[in-house]
Amino acid sequence: METGPVVVFANFLSDLAVDLDEGQILTQWAQQAPRKVWLLRPGDALVTPVPLSPEFLRYAFDLTGVPAGSVTVIQVPPAGAVPLARAVREAGLMDRVRAVAGDRGAALLPTALDASAIAFARDIGLAVHPYPTIEAAEAALKTTMLLNTKAGFREAAGRLGMRVPAGRVCRRAQTEAVTRELLREHERVVVKPDRSAGGHGMRFVSREDLSGGVSLRLDSVGGPEGLWVVEECLDVAESVSVQLDVTASGTRVLFSGAMRTVRGSFTGYVSPLPPSCGHVAGELEQWGTLLGRHLADHGYAGPFGLDALVDTDGVAYASESNIRRTATTTPHSMVARLTAESVEPRPAWSVSKGWSRSPMDFAGALARLRASRLAFDQDHGEGVVLYADAPPDGRSWRYAVVARSAGDVAEREAALAEVLEFEGG
Known part of the structure; x- marks a missing residue:
């Protein structure tokens, strides 16, 4: 900007x-x-x-x-x-x-x-x-x-040489037949609407789910003629992403990290990549740069993200691209802005969501952070930021944690869960 x-x-x-x-x-x-x-x-x-x-x-x-x-x-x-x-x-x-x-x-x-x-x-x-x-x-x-569709990404990823999960693209009417066919080779598959984000409309299906004549029931996402993607369900150890920016001078890597997910739905993010999957950073950046060149060749400029899955053998598989400002683009810009002069090297950070046991307004939540000395400290470039205002329900709080190391981020998150009385904290 x-x-x-x-x-x-x-x-x-x-x-x-x-x-x-x-x-x-x-x-x-x-x-x-x-x-x-x-x-x-x-x-x-x-x-x-x-x-x-x-x-x-x-x-x-x-x-x-x-x-x-x-x-x-x-x-x-x-x-x-x-x-x-x-x-x-x-x-x-x-x-x-x-x-x-x-x-x-x-x-x-x-x-x-x-x-x-x-x-x-x-x-x-x-x-x-x-x-x-x-x-x-x-x-x-x-x-x-x-390239904000699952089918469009699979086609581009194949041409650019990215590793992707085994799968097929089909119309809604053929989804059950394709699912059954892939289940002959794989114990579980994931069924995804073509245009979706954040795990919305995604289904995980096993052989047992469709045994005894049970039919596959899909959400209404995409309408009766929409495309769906059916893929092998990998044994996933980590969900990761790299965020990049296409500029007139080329594609620039901004950051990478691990996503927090529940049944495929995005719930949070931590950067940089943890040691358990840090070895895939180079491959992620290579794939992202290839995709960035492809986007530039077709006139695109600006930020985008490439998501991938790391299986239990440590192998990365590209899963989708988000050609837009994502859920982490603005928080990263915020962290970079708030720590520009106070933290070197670049800090670790996370964004997530917690549910307080009782509702409170913004002033009340902030007062708790300040009293516990967890609130973001500009002099040290560390702390908790309530980056998305008070939630309508007063309970589902989005927050960012900035610290010098991933371990410090985890400690502050644990303390935050106690201070705001998060469920399960």
Whole structure:
């Protein structure tokens, strides 16, 4: 974000990662929009589908050193499972966004590069960060949409020489037959809707699950004609990812780490890679760089992630690509920003979610952190950051932990679980 002012466009409601028909999961993801505050610099604006508490804004601006009056936060009223651009129009906020952007050469920074965000930028008269023109962003859209699908990634990964789990792509109607066929060779398979993220709609199926004439029942994800991917279910030791950035000068590795998952669903992340799977870092970066070159050749610019599975033999298998800002892109930017001058070498960090036994507001949670001396300390570049505001239920807290080593991160997380009285902590 080294350019001029930006309009941070928190369009979590997008058809890039999941079909818009999946309105409930998209609405849940949109609750993470407050984390975009950590990207703001003086002169910027944030267009958000959810409200941000005054306490959270003061907290974030205090840590980043941004004068509160130098940025604009525009909250868009709920409009159902529709793209954020449409919700802005329906709320009559187009002129306000246009006025905030002004004629200062501002650019739109969307969470997801989709058709509605590009059309919105054109209507407002903005470029789309980091593309030089609207037309350049539009030219990248086809590849962006394709490589956010499971089938599109498998095809590209095969051509680029990545190792992928054995599997097949099929239409919904053929999914059960393909599943049964693969179960003849593998004890378990994973059945994934083509356009999905965070494990949404994924099914793990064993031979026993389909014995005795039992039918395979799938979620409605993707509709009756949608594509599905059926793959061998590996004996997974770690789920890992590498995050990269495509720029005019080439593809740059930003960071890598291990994902925390429950039955395939993302629940958190720790960076750098732990020793148990650190040996795959080079291969991950090689695959990511190859994919970055492919994306650049098709006009894409900006951040993306490549996910992989490491089996119990220590072998990595590429599993999917996320050609967008992911759940870790902004937290990493936040960590880099908050520790730029205080921590060397680069710190270890994690993001996760914990459920407090009783609800509390943001001020109450922050007071507990400060009283226990767990709150992020700018002088030392370590501590806990409540990076996504108070949750609507007052209990499901998203947090980041920054420390000098992975061991210190684990210790602080354990202490945090006690201080905020997390269930199971």
